[in-house]
Amino acid sequence: MNEELMNKLLMITGMVVTVVTGLATVGLLISCALDFGVGLLFCSILLGFVTVGLGVATAYFGQKLTGKTLVFSNDAEQEVLTARQRRELRRARGEVVLQRALIEVEHERDNIVHRQIEAANDEDKPPHETRWTTFGKDQKKVLGDR
Numbered sequence: 337m338n339e340e341l342m343n344k345l346l347m348i349t350g351m352v353v354t355v356v357t358g359l360a361t362v363g364l365l366i367s368c369a370l371d372f373g374v375g376l377l378f379c380s381i382l383l384g385f386v387t388v389g390l391g392v393a394t395a396y397f398g399q400k401l402t403g404k405t406l407v408f409s410n411d412a413e414q415e416v417l418t419a420r421q422r423r424e425l426r427r428a429r430g431e432v433v434l435q436r437a438l439i440e441v442e443h444e445r446d447n448i449v450h451r452q453i454e455a456a457n458d459e460d461k462p463p464h465e466t467r468w469t470t471f472g473k474d475q476k477k478v479l480g481d482r
């Protein structure tokens with residue numbers, strides 16, 4: 337039995353058991369409403385938690401089956417690498433993506449500073465306030481400093 341078939345069977349089994357326990361929980365709650373008992377209430381709450389847990393397990397196996405949660409995964413990696421190796425590879429790739437994002441943020445900061453320096457040294461800039469230069473200041477007063 338391969339991993340995909342096992343995940344499919346576990347997902348279907350989890351779904352069926354979740355539905356059955358959900359119906360049993362509803363039945364216990366109805367019985368509790370008709371004839372109140374602390375033991376009956378405790379059992380219905382416990383069965384409710386079991387139902388939620390089974391639903392989470394079903395979703396977990398469904399995600400493993402579809403493979404949608406694996407951000408950087410392909411079929412060759414799944415065949416060759418173990419789960420631990422794939423997790424380490426995802427972590428390393430995530431670090432690279434984070435480093436690239438930080439570099440992009442730094443470049444954007446440099447661009448903003450460069451544009452501000454160019455605007456300050458612009459010879460075509462009028463020496464007096466215009467409606468376009470005061471518009472931003474008025475908006476800051478209205479919107480607050482964001």
